[in-house]
Amino acid sequence: MTLRTPLxxxxxLAELIEVIPDAALIVNTNGHIVLVxxxxxxxxxxxxxxxxxxxxxxxxxxxxVRQHHDQHMRYFFEQGKNRPMGKGFKFAGIKANGDxxxxxxxxxxxxxxxxxxAIAFIxxxxxxxxxxxxxxxxxxxxxxxxxxxxxxxxxxxxAFVEELEGNIQSLAEHGWQxxxxxxxxxxxxxxxxxxxxxxxxxxxxxxxxxxxxxCRGSDLVARIGGDEFAxxxxxxxxxxxxxxxxxxxxxxxxxxxxxxxxxxxxxGLCHCYEQxxxxxxxxxxxxxxxxxxxxxxxxxxxxxxxxVDADLDSQ
Numbered sequence: 001m002t003l004r005t006p007l008x009x010x011x012x013l014a015e016l017i018e019v020i021p022d023a024a025l026i027v028n029t030n031g032h033i034v035l036v037x038x039x040x041x042x043x044x045x046x047x048x049x050x051x052x053x054x055x056x057x058x059x060x061x062x063x064x065v066r067q068h069h070d071q072h073m074r075y076f077f078e079q080g081k082n083r084p085m086g087k088g089f090k091f092a093g094i095k096a097n098g099d100x101x102x103x104x105x106x107x108x109x110x111x112x113x114x115x116x117x118a119i120a121f122i123x124x125x126x127x128x129x130x131x132x133x134x135x136x137x138x139x140x141x142x143x144x145x146x147x148x149x150x151x152x153x154x155x156x157x158x159a160f161v162e163e164l165e166g167n168i169q170s171l172a173e174h175g176w177q178x179x180x181x182x183x184x185x186x187x188x189x190x191x192x193x194x195x196x197x198x199x200x201x202x203x204x205x206x207x208x209x210x211x212x213x214x215c216r217g218s219d220l221v222a223r224i225g226g227d228e229f230a231x232x233x234x235x236x237x238x239x240x241x242x243x244x245x246x247x248x249x250x251x252x253x254x255x256x257x258x259x260x261x262x263x264x265x266x267x268g269l270c271h272c273y274e275q276x277x278x279x280x281x282x283x284x285x286x287x288x289x290x291x292x293x294x295x296x297x298x299x300x301x302x303x304x305x306x307x308v309d310a311d312l313d314s315q
Contacts, residue, residue, distance in 0.1 A: 022106075022121040029077050029116055031057050031070060043103075043124055045095040060093050062100070076107060077116060093122075102129040149223040151201060152208035160222035161281055163232050168272070168279045170234075177273035179233040179241035182288040183211075183248075186264040186300040188227040203261055207252055214248045230288075238271040238305070245269060245303055253301065264301035268292030271305070 017024040023040035027033055036052050044060055046052055052059070057073075058066045069091070093101045106121040147159035155163070167178040185207065192200040204227065211221050211229060220232040231248075233241045249265050256263050268291030270284050287306040295304040 017119070020121065022123055024119060024121050025052075025057075026110065026117050026119045027057050027073075031073050033057055034117065040122060043095075043101070043122065044093065045097055045099070047096075051096075062092050062094055065091060073118070076118060077109075101126045149208075152205055152223050154208050154212065154229075155220055155222040157222065157224040160220065160224055160230055160232070163220045164281050164284065167232060167234055168281070168284075171272060171275060171279065175275040176235060177237060177271070179236045179238065179269060179271045180284050180288050181231045181233070181241070181245055181270070181303075182268040182285070182292040183229040183231070184266050184292055184296070185227040186266055186296065188263055191261060191263060203256070203263065206255065206259075210252045210255060211248055214251050215244055219244070237273070238269075241269060241271060242303065242305075249301070249303065266292050266295035266300050267303040268295060269303055269305050 017026070017035065017037045020037070023043045024037045025033055025040050026035040033052050033055055036049050038049075041047075041049055041052065044052070058069070061069055091103065091105070093103050095101060102125050104123045104125050108119050108121075110117045110119050147156060147162075148154070149156040164180065167176070170176040171178065185203075188200070188203070191203055204223070207229065208221070208223060211231070215221055215231060216233070216236075218234055219236075220234075222230050222232075224230045231245070233244060236244070245267055249267060253264050268288040270288040270291065272279055272284060291304040291306040295302045298304070
């Protein structure tokens with residue numbers, strides 16, 4: 001039942017919450033507002049105290065958090081523990097006009113006429129939240145730039161190694177297999193020497209685009225240096241990886257040939273699937289690189305699979 005009358009208090013209490021430097025309200029154990037100060041009324045954009053008194057505190061909260069907040073209030077009254085300001089209790093609030101604000105809240109128990117109430121002191125932290133979000137976006141942007149190859153927009157070597165470490169850990173902990181491929185452009189030096197570095201950069205960008213378009217959405221595609229690319233195929237068995245990479249190889253050769261660019265691909269594939277084996281980044285990269293070198297030695301424009309007895313283990 002909604003409380004329709006304000007808490008009966010003496011003048012001292014009403015004056016107290018009016019002169020404190022924070023917005024404040026008092027709620028009963030049912031979560032209904034029984035007293036508010038002018039600062040809180042203004043913070044949430046209401047015109048009069050009576051527009052808030054008697055209402056559920058849920059009028060100040062987004063729909064998606066109301067049930068959780070009801071549970072929190074029940075826990076608060078059951079445990080009898082106060083919560084200081086700045087101790088992590090932050091939430092989004094809803095103003096009278098529907099706008100969202102972000103607040104920090106301190107909760108304390110109070111007792112009037114033998115009944116329990118909670119008094120909440122509330123600070124608007126919206127400006128802090130805006131600054132924090134901006135800093136977070138800037139840091140994420142800087143991290144993305146640090147993990148991205150500037151020419152092709154693919155992941156760079158640093159991102160590749162980080163992802164590979166994660167796949168090694170997932171295999172050890174959960175048995176999730178994966179495959180790694182080293183890709184080198186055959187005779188790319190001739191493109192730079194005969195057609196110029198601008199055409200060479202265009203070719204690298206085109207190769208990157210075709211690689212990305214022909215790999216699975218879950219695959220990582222990286223440029224790890226010069227004319228060398230690499231891919232990680234999480235969850236792929238050897239047949240799956242070969243199918244994807246053959247599609248990549250044929251698509252790139254076909255499109256570059258149509259542009260009269262005499263470049264093919266030599267690719268070395270390393271499949272990792274033994275959960276009890278202690279794989280290392282350096283061991284996997286060495287095995288894939290060796291397989292790619294063998295592809296070049298045996299005629300180029302092909303995929304070679306790394307020897308299953310290769311030294312893939314931690315050093």
